Amino acid sequence: MGALTGKVALITGGGTGIGKGIAERFAREGMTLAVAGLDQAKNSATQYYGRNLGGYTAAKQVAAAIGNGAIALEADVTNSADVQAMVAETAKRLGRVDVMVNCAGVITARPIAEMTEDEWDSIMDVNAKGTFLTNQATVAQMRKQGDGGRIINIASVAGKFGTATLTHYCASKFAVVGFTNALAKEVAREAITVNCICPGIVATQMWVLLNTSFANPGETPEQVYARAIDRYIPQGVEQTVADMADMAVFLATAPHVTGQAYNVDGGMDL
Numbered sequence: 001m002g003a004l005t006g007k008v009a010l011i012t013g014g015g016t017g018i019g020k021g022i023a024e025r026f027a028r029e030g031m032t033l034a035v036a037g038l039d040q041a042k043n044s045a046t047q048y049y050g051r052n053l054g055g056y057t058a059a060k061q062v063a064a065a066i067g068n069g070a071i072a073l074e075a076d077v078t079n080s081a082d083v084q085a086m087v088a089e090t091a092k093r094l095g096r097v098d099v100m101v102n103c104a105g106v107i108t109a110r111p112i113a114e115m116t117e118d119e120w121d122s123i124m125d126v127n128a129k130g131t132f133l134t135n136q137a138t139v140a141q142m143r144k145q146g147d148g149g150r151i152i153n154i155a156s157v158a159g160k161f162g163t164a165t166l167t168h169y170c171a172s173k174f175a176v177v178g179f180t181n182a183l184a185k186e187v188a189r190e191a192i193t194v195n196c197i198c199p200g201i202v203a204t205q206m207w208v209l210l211n212t213s214f215a216n217p218g219e220t221p222e223q224v225y226a227r228a229i230d231r232y233i234p235q236g237v238e239q240t241v242a243d244m245a246d247m248a249v250f251l252a253t254a255p256h257v258t259g260q261a262y263n264v265d266g267g268m269d270l
Contacts, residue, residue, distance in 0.1 A: 003253045005030030008094045010087065012036045012077055012134055013104035015058025017204035018154060021241030022101055022248045027066035029249060031099070034090040035059040036073040038104070055104075069094070077104045077130030087137040091144075099150040099252045100138040102131055107206045109165045109213035120168045127172035131179055135194070139187055148191025150252045153180050154244075155196040155261060160269045165213070173198075177261045184259030193258035195251045200239045200265025201229055234267035 013019035014035035037055025056074040063070040075086035106126045142149035159173030184194040211221035
């Protein structure tokens, strides 16, 4: 039996991409999962979601596939009532929350001159405000339990350095990194650790969108992706969902690591 056997994890954005990979890996480690996603946006961000809005449908599929008592929950991480209900329902149905992975995120690419206030707000709402709301609700639940816990926020290497046409996204991910560090200090004496993972280039739905936005005339999405890897990653290879899941398992089992932002990026941020 491993260190995570019998533990309960809540994962937002758990129906696709990195969140799905972490959910599947946690299940193999013997954890019971609450997989959260969103099918219908409850705010004006719908047109700016850099992922499909079938997240709850996907979350149900993931929960059914991994079994072991896994449940699926629908929640909009920008909506406080939704987030509070999501955490409460996880604790009610699964008994507690030992680990929370905040993986819900969105992206667009836009030059600053063309960006609207609504687009800026929508990206910040999901990526930054969503981090605040999910962490706030999880800390409250872990305090009720009284025996600590693990919070893992998914940030990005875009939270370490800027990229043209991603000013809003970079700002939101810098916010996640700073928030993580500050909250870790706030709850450190309560045995609650707070860390974040900063992925590099991973073949998820977000990169499908970026491939379109960053394409040169005549380039295929595959060519854009290969060019990005060759240009930005010293190792010359993409990162994988499995890489992120490995780091998540480490952070979920590390009692004395907190406030850190771990790059899993093939050397992009050196």
